[in-house]
Amino acid sequence: MEELERVQERLGNIRAVEPILSALRTISLGSWRAALRQLGGARRYSERLLSILPLLLPALDVPPAPRQRPVPEPAREVVVVVGSERGLCGRFNEAVVELALEELAARPVERLELLALGSRAVRLLSQRGRRPAWSAPLSVTALPSPSLAFDLARRWLARYEAHELDTVDVIYNHYRGPALFTPQIIRLIPPRLEMRRQVEVSWPPPIVETDPLRLYVQVVGQWAAVRFYNLLLESAAAEQSMRYQLMDGATKNAERLIEEMMMAVQTARRQAITRETQELAVGAGLVGRRST
Numbered sequence: 153m154e155e156l157e158r159v160q161e162r163l164g165n166i167r168a169v170e171p172i173l174s175a176l177r178t179i180s181l182g183s184w185r186a187a188l189r190q191l192g193g194a195r196r197y198s199e200r201l202l203s204i205l206p207l208l209l210p211a212l213d214v215p216p217a218p219r220q221r222p223v224p225e226p227a228r229e230v231v232v233v234v235g236s237e238r239g240l241c242g243r244f245n246e247a248v249v250e251l252a253l254e255e256l257a258a259r260p261v262e263r264l265e266l267l268a269l270g271s272r273a274v275r276l277l278s279q280r281g282r283r284p285a286w287s288a289p290l291s292v293t294a295l296p297s298p299s300l301a302f303d304l305a306r307r308w309l310a311r312y313e314a315h316e317l318d319t320v321d322v323i324y325n326h327y328r329g330p331a332l333f334t335p336q337i338i339r340l341i342p343p344r345l346e347m348r349r350q351v352e353v354s355w356p357p358p359i360v361e362t363d364p365l366r367l368y369v370q371v372v373g374q375w376a377a378v379r380f381y382n383l384l385l386e387s388a389a390a391e392q393s394m395r396y397q398l399m400d401g402a403t404k405n406a407e408r409l410i411e412e413m414m415m416a417v418q419t420a421r422r423q424a425i426t427r428e429t430q431e432l433a434v435g436a437g438l439v440g441r442r443s444t
């Protein structure tokens with residue numbers, strides 16, 4: 153009976169956990185698909201922004217030149233590490249933090265500003281002696297907010313134009329497919345535009361009613377913000393994909409254990425019923441007692 157009670161207790165524990173695992177799997181799957189949908193829309197918007205720039209260049213009196221610092225001095229670098237707010241996603245945060253530590257070790261500390269998004273990444277960086285100068289949590293129940301990406305990108309661009317920083321690099325997990333990701337580093341600022349040359353000249357030619365240079369700067373700033381949002385969505389897709397795979401495996405293991413425990417309980421019950429029947433039969437004198 154003690155063995156039966158232990159099996160029943162374990163079965164109850166597994167049955168209590170299995171709905172939680174299944175719910176986490178469903179939530180992760182939904183967030184994963186939502187991240188991919190948002191990522192597709194953001195990429196299309198980014199391509200449309202790039203398609204505007206070739207139309208603006210002929211209207212510019214002087215092509216925009218690369219920014220020059222008034223006084224030569226060592227570069228001021230900003231490194232942004234994108235992690236996750238929750239766990240249960242394997243080595244997602246460890247991988248991105250390891251790449252960040254490698255990059256930080258090769259850069260001068262006095263000219264470096266470390267930023268981080270996601271409490272898990274902040275914790276790992278702090279544990280390894282690299283506490284971020286600024287950090288912010290990510291949403292637990294939703295995808296990264298576009299306003300977060302746009303506010304940060306605009307702030308960095310303003311500092312870039314004011315010669316307060318020279319580069320902004322983003323370290324994140326690049327999404328490569330279900331439960332597949334690769335930590336990467338992307339140069340966000342200064343923007344590296346990949347404009348496609350138009351094969352045919354549009355007719356009639358576009359009419360630019362505002363200052364072309366101001367519009368050019370606005371489009372480039374918008375593109376940089378959307379680019380950063382793309383990176384956040386890629387990171388979210390990689391995180392949710394990894395979490396879904398882990399929760400799916402855990403749910404299947406729980407279901408398998410429940411089946412095994414049910415069989416063990418049924419076997420233990422049959423054995424207990426057999427023993428009780430034998431004891432009743434012996435007590436009634438229907439069969440002789442077994443000699444010891």
